[in-house]
Amino acid sequence: MDATRQKLIETAGQLFSRDGFESTTVREICQHAGTNVASIHYHFGDKERLYIEAVKHAHCHQPPSPQPWAEGATPPQKLAAIIHQMMTVMLDAETPSWHTELMMRELARPTSACEALVREFIDPLFAQLLCVVTELLPPSVPLVERQGLAFSVVAQCLLYRYHRPIGRLLVGENHFQQLTTIEESARRITEFSLGGLQSVATREGAVASKPGESS
């Protein structure tokens, strides 16, 4: 049946994200899913095929959704919106976190699923970000430099998802909690990034669009 198949994918995704591919046993999955040991091989052929289905399912349910912003928004407002959305994804506790967990594992050791993941999920967001960064800089700034600066923005967001253990250990549980509220972190990263971009813009050409003025 299809219900069994879905249940299996759902359960497998959670367990794979929690324990990794090797440490998750098919018995454990079937037990949690309330199915028979043989059901996985019946529906998917083998464990690896089930894993792939789970990964696919994970980023199906976490749509890229490039933020549509209000008409007439200034570039800094756009940047703030993008960063806010990123931090929402990174920190939102509502998100069944195993989706991101599973994707992170994929990124840590990329398989064939990784590229598809980037193309479908990350590329659109990055393209949007690159647009806004471009708007905030004089045209004289070369593409590769703009990409590097966009990385600087993205990097700050990723840290809060992908380097949690370090962060927690460095500043203590208490401070880390304060740093990882969506609003606060989005505000801080936005301010920092706008400052950084303005600095580049100022150096590059004083005649440029003066992005900092509107912040």
Place this chain on the structure above:
Amino acid sequence: MDATRQKLIETAGQLFSRDGFESTTVREICQHAGTNVASIHYHFGDKERLYIEAVKHAHCHQPPSPQPWAEGATPPQKLAAIIHQMMTVMLDAETPSWHTELMMRELARPTSACEALVREFIDPLFAQLLCVVTELLPPSVPLVERQGLAFSVVAQCLLYRYHRPIGRLLVGENHFQQLTTIEESARRITEFSLGGLQSVATREGAVASKPGESS
């Protein structure tokens, strides 16, 4: 003997970083190291203990060494020095890449080795960075905010090591090569970060030490 022990750690580190903890078998390690299966348990007790030693060894060869800067260096110069050193560590092609691979795995799914890693390797660097950030900001900025801003600096560096697959896919192999030269990336990150910090300093209190002037 000590030679066997070292050989084992070296070999294990490479295999663990390549295949992960679970997928690496002790038989494989011993075979590559030219030792007996029992040698691991003789020298380390069990597979996990060997893993921990391998992780320790990985960041032993990548020494923390908080950068001693020239007397009378200005805060921006200090920041530039720190970032330059971080990027050297992150991008240095000399470093057998399995060291970082292993550490990344550790951070992705922290075991008991993770805390030791942070304490011994990352903490000193972060403390130094926090000092410089503090010098660049008015005293009114609270500690937790300063920590968050230090994270923003660190995050930019980490991206180039820990999210290479994404970066490569996003901007293409060619551009990614250009972005990952030590000098260029250090310069860009430094400029971006100083701008970001100055922006915060300016907002916080115009009377403050005007860190940006000396950049």
Place this chain on the structure above:
Amino acid sequence: MDATRQKLIETAGQLFSRDGFESTTVREICQHAGTNVASIHYHFGDKERLYIEAVKHAHCHQPPSPQPWAEGATPPQKLAAIIHQMMTVMLDAETPSWHTELMMRELARPTSACEALVREFIDPLFAQLLCVVTELLPPSVPLVERQGLAFSVVAQCLLYRYHRPIGRLLVGENHFQQLTTIEESARRITEFSLGGLQSVATREGAVASKPGESS
């Protein structure tokens, strides 16, 4: 299936009784039983659980069955009946001797299986014996003394099963054969025990029920 399970228990019992728990390997058991190495862990969880099942099986086939005696039997007749049954169990050549071997090993170094053994198999018989001993003694004899005397009766029976090597060496194979016929040994032990109990009864109180008279 159940056939595999039974085959495994049967085979394991024989090998455990022959070589002991430690010296018997699961491979050996499975090989003799014609099953796969993993079957033991599928059916029993681990080697120890199989051992316990084998011990239980051993005394299952040697049923406790407290002897129901004829209505109106005198206490001495009851004692004779109990001893006769005990000796039948101890000496019956039909009993595949590994059952007792296994139980003896269990008693020599009790594991978790020992208590269950005593509770299910030995307790009922001992309770019955204690009843009869009580009937043969004046009421003034305290419980603990009666228990000690019941031990004296049981002990004589156990020797013929559990100390065979000594017995054989002490009196020679020929004499030992003569001593270990069911009828002869039961008669001798009964007579000896009745005499012993009467002796205690007489000392305790001449007015008592004079159990010896009916022998």
Place this chain on the structure above:
Amino acid sequence: MDATRQKLIETAGQLFSRDGFESTTVREICQHAGTNVASIHYHFGDKERLYIEAVKHAHCHQPPSPQPWAEGATPPQKLAAIIHQMMTVMLDAETPSWHTELMMRELARPTSACEALVREFIDPLFAQLLCVVTELLPPSVPLVERQGLAFSVVAQCLLYRYHRPIGRLLVGENHFQQLTTIEESARRITEFSLGGLQSVATREGAVASKPGESS
């Protein structure tokens, strides 16, 4: 050196008696003895040879010593003396109990050491007992019957050493403690046995030596 050898035998004996041959590791022995892992193989060749030495040592230090009784002692007094000595051996907590433990293991699964054990240690005691039993019975009682009755006496003593777990479970820790004092148990067994023997003597021939009168 000889001191190491002795220390090894002593330590091995205790551990073998506690855990059995298979479950005792040479590492454990050497650790407890404060010697090197290789010392066993240096001094004894292998683990089994050490075991044999330990068994030899065990019954060397527990001499048979047939009790020399006072001149003019009556047969019942002699029987009481023998039983008392047996129970002393069986129950004496002073005896480093591993000697008997080790011997019991030998008896449970006789090796070549078992016969020597019986010959040197048990035979003399049994011969002495048989003598006394003979004195307590009319001459008409055949040898094999007298041997059987001697077994009945010995059996009662053995139970308290060799079937402790059963005893403890059957009557409870508290009662079992009371039953296993040397004086009490020796008295009870003696009384019971004299009664039993007298009963046989009486049946056999009323004219016989009336052994019970002197008790």
Place this chain on the structure above:
DNA sequence: AATGAATGAGCCTTCATTCAT
């Protein structure tokens, strides 16, 4: 006489997978 590192066989157990029902 004694050490401790090294050996290789073998242990129990677990795994993903298949097969008969």
Place this chain on the structure above:
DNA sequence: GATGAATGAAGGCTCATTCAT
């Protein structure tokens, strides 16, 4: 379509033993 018993390969680990010092 679904079950659960059965499979065999491999896993980590422990052992008694040996070897070079």
